[in-house]
Amino acid sequence: MELEGRWQDLDKLLARDGNLVGPGFEPGPELREFLQTDCRVLCIGAGGLGCEILKDLALSGFVNVDVIDMDTIDVSNLNRQFLFRMSDVGKPKAVVAAERVNARVAGARVTPHYCRIEDLPPSFYSEFTIIILGLDSLEARRWMNSMACSLLEYEDDGSPDMSTIKPLVDGGTEGFKGHARVIIPGVTPCFECTLWLFPPQTKFPLCTLAETPRSAAHCIEYAHLILWSQQRAGEEFDADCEEHMKWVFERATERARQYGIPGVTYQLTQGVVKNIIPAIASTNAIISAACVLEALKAVTMCSSGLNNYLMYTGSQGIYTHTVAYEKDESCPVCSAGVLLQAPADATLQQVIDLMLAHPTLGRLMAHPSVSHGATPLYMRGVLEDGTRANLGRPMAELLRGEGVEAAALLTVNDKKLSAPLRVRLRRRRRRRRRAAELDGRAGCRGAHACMCMRAPRFV
């Protein structure tokens, strides 16, 4: 049953014009209708951030939502992953989260996928209007980013083909800190362009620990890193051994007393030594809200999108800041790559021969291995036996198995290369598909559904 006035707040954004709307925004009831019919959102992760994102999506008027999570519910999740109850412990997060949202929000259609992101083919991911990441792993983010970028096609002049753009909204939290960012592959920096944002975990400088400790954590790390090797030389520290942890705790307490520093506890000692960062429910709520708002903006253009990275710190008051990061034009994941034209019926061997004969590519490689996304098509070395048969198969057939119909981005590796090279393979039956698209027969549903109407506005 539809409650009267249920969407009145949403309609204030979608049915009225204003000074802050995105370029080309056309207010009207069609936008809400689009959200509730054709628009499909994929949420990756049903954990701390994922629970919040699913709830926010359902309450913001999104109806067709899919969620992927490979984890099961643990008792330690229950303090913040509010869609789960004690009786759900051990069940798949995606399944329970979908059930709860569907039961609670009338009309919501959340579809769970209890699997790894790598288990689903590109054709699955290409179905969605927008993808939101609520992940805690760098590797999973990189995988999803490369998947979204692999769906991107470039025009002959090297500009991105707007109809193939799959926007990503990425949220992340760590204690009281968080970020929300919008990735429009080919337009704004992708995850790989700004990988330096995720430096390896650094510990405190040793001189601070030894000479000028200022916090309880400094005292703990002093006991853990310096005193341990001095006083228990030759003995390996084991973070899971209670006697070891107690030893560090006691030395840290002693040092904190010398310097008049409060706050050393056994729990904090464990946290610092094991590098445990507490998950904060309010941080998840704030970052999720930012992500879902960006998704709403991106698919309806009711406001200009975030450009392109929002950081949040909640440890001392509430602070946010927006940074416009720049695209790396030579990014191996989202840049245009080298264009290679091939006949529609070319086999993999013929494509490799074309690469070797290509004026630029030919100089860079001698014995290339070729893959598409994470799937090896032809590999040298130990995988050669398993992939040699592919050489004689038509490229169209190999890629169709991968869910790719027309142009495809191949990753090429060669002993002569220091990093993989992107080759944009264009097969010559593309014109017909474009014509069909313009006719509206191949997925373009017109102004409200088609990303080609929207993405440039993020520039």
Ligand SMILES: [Zn+2]
């Ligand atoms: Zn990139």
